[in-house]
Amino acid sequence: MAGYWQRIQQQGQQLLKRTFDRHLRLAVTGLSRSGKTAFITSLVNQLLEGTHSQQLPFFEVIQDDRLLGVRRVQQPHPEVASFRYDLALQSLSGDQPEWPEPTKGLSEIRLALRFLPATGLSSWLAEPVTLLLDIVDYPGEWLLDLPMLEQSFASWSEQQWALLNQAPRLELASDWLNRVAALDFNEATDDQLIRELAEQYTTLIQRFRVELGLHFLQPGRFLLPGEMKGAPILNFFPIPVTSQDKKTSDSLLAELTRRYDSYCEQVVKRFYKEHFAQVDRQIVLADCLQPLNAGPGSFNDLQLALEQIAESFSYGKSSFLTRLFSPKIDRLLFVATKADHVTPDQHGHLVGLLAELVQGIKRHVRFDGITVESMALASIRATQAGFCDYQGKQIPAIEGYQLTDRSLLTLFPGEVPGSPPKADYWQKKPFQFVEFFPPAKQLNQPLPHIRMDQALDFLLGDKLQ
Numbered sequence: 001m002a003g004y005w006q007r008i009q010q011q012g013q014q015l016l017k018r019t020f021d022r023h024l025r026l027a028v029t030g031l032s033r034s035g036k037t038a039f040i041t042s043l044v045n046q047l048l049e050g051t052h053s054q055q056l057p058f059f060e061v062i063q064d065d066r067l068l069g070v071r072r073v074q075q076p077h078p079e080v081a082s083f084r085y086d087l088a089l090q091s092l093s094g095d096q097p098e099w100p101e102p103t104k105g106l107s108e109i110r111l112a113l114r115f116l117p118a119t120g121l122s123s124w125l126a127e128p129v130t131l132l133l134d135i136v137d138y139p140g141e142w143l144l145d146l147p148m149l150e151q152s153f154a155s156w157s158e159q160q161w162a163l164l165n166q167a168p169r170l171e172l173a174s175d176w177l178n179r180v181a182a183l184d185f186n187e188a189t190d191d192q193l194i195r196e197l198a199e200q201y202t203t204l205i206q207r208f209r210v211e212l213g214l215h216f217l218q219p220g221r222f223l224l225p226g227e228m229k230g231a232p233i234l235n236f237f238p239i240p241v242t243s244q245d246k247k248t249s250d251s252l253l254a255e256l257t258r259r260y261d262s263y264c265e266q267v268v269k270r271f272y273k274e275h276f277a278q279v280d281r282q283i284v285l286a287d288c289l290q291p292l293n294a295g296p297g298s299f300n301d302l303q304l305a306l307e308q309i310a311e312s313f314s315y316g317k318s319s320f321l322t323r324l325f326s327p328k329i330d331r332l333l334f335v336a337t338k339a340d341h342v343t344p345d346q347h348g349h350l351v352g353l354l355a356e357l358v359q360g361i362k363r364h365v366r367f368d369g370i371t372v373e374s375m376a377l378a379s380i381r382a383t384q385a386g387f388c389d390y391q392g393k394q395i396p397a398i399e400g401y402q403l404t405d406r407s408l409l410t411l412f413p414g415e416v417p418g419s420p421p422k423a424d425y426w427q428k429k430p431f432q433f434v435e436f437f438p439p440a441k442q443l444n445q446p447l448p449h450i451r452m453d454q455a456l457d458f459l460l461g462d463k464l465q
Ligand SMILES: Nc1nc2c(ncn2[C@@H]2O[C@H](COP(=O)(O)OP(=O)(O)OP(=O)(O)O)[C@@H](O)[C@H]2O)c(=O)[nH]1
Pocket: 030, 031, 032, 033, 034, 035, 036, 037, 038, 039, 099, 100, 101, 102, 103, 104, 139, 337, 338, 339, 340, 341, 377, 378, 379, 380, 381, 382, 383, 435, 436
């Protein structure tokens, strides 16, 4: 009898642990236009509407028919912007669907997933369990600021000043560089002057992004200030090394140093402490196709930016982040987005390319006990794959409505290199990236996708056991 009660007690404790253990915070990041909003919209939509097994064949909980229901519930942080799922879905619906609007800062959404556990408990105890799932969207540009935490204003300035003085940045930057180089930074500080030069510097890095397709741009909040737009904490800029000798407390140099230090402390560090520290699992999205189209400068810069982003996950015992707080991310998913832009035979190459871009980091991160995976997927599939006739031969092709004029286009966009391309690849102009309209969302039909089920299984599968 005692054994019986002990068993019941153990099972009860196990159940209690299960019920309270069901909370997961997923963070989705990636550089601007990498597909974060589309990914979260699709993920939420698949969970809310994709309950048919043929829609999500690799999502075990659906295949086992154990997912009882999913609903949206109140988000955990009222001070954080809500992820606008309804708005995104609305723009994808109707006769003339549009891609959701670009977003600018951090937002979150919470879902409650009610499911039957897979195994373990006797049937009378195997009651439905609820998993609270928080999904957070934040710009990858913010992670590019991490190295600043270990740099002084002087060393950051030195690095940025050198970058600004090189191609491809130099051409756009030369007027601004001349203006700053002519200043005496030991002169008394001048708020107006600082604001003006900081605004010009912000415009400059925005132009680097738009006109040169560059990604590795600091400080990240200058590009995506969120609620800090116009605040003095965002008014500073790099200066030449030679001007950094004397420092009195009311000099321009002293003021810029103070602002840089406050930016690191109150913006960068705060983001890591308040948001990053809470994340259980992280998805990093990358659009590798647009840079393939844009050329080697843009592609190399994507690689650099991805390396920098991934630095935030490669924390060992002695790392700066570990000293700052205790990061708890246990799974990391790198995703090559927009896979519907290439024919299915190229998907393997696309994953290979992404995997190589993040390979150095992966080895490092795995060493630190995080499970890492790379995938190519389409959050919202905008094309149909098939074949077309080319010079009497059948070749793979995709078909969709072009974003420029809504005309139907069938094409073979080209080969995706399976690893970062060498110089000769670029000479052939091998890849043609065409933007397509999204498909019209059908009522009660989940959004069409490629491999969202595999992503869901990797991210949630073990928590739905
Ligand atoms: N064909 C296709 N295009 C996609 C897909 N996902 C995103 N896109 C395209 O990429 C663009 C950017 O996607 P978003 O989801 O807005 O990207 P984001 O990372 O949220 O962008 P920001 O909010 O500006 O940082 C969209 O407007 C689409 O043109 C996809 O799965 N398939």
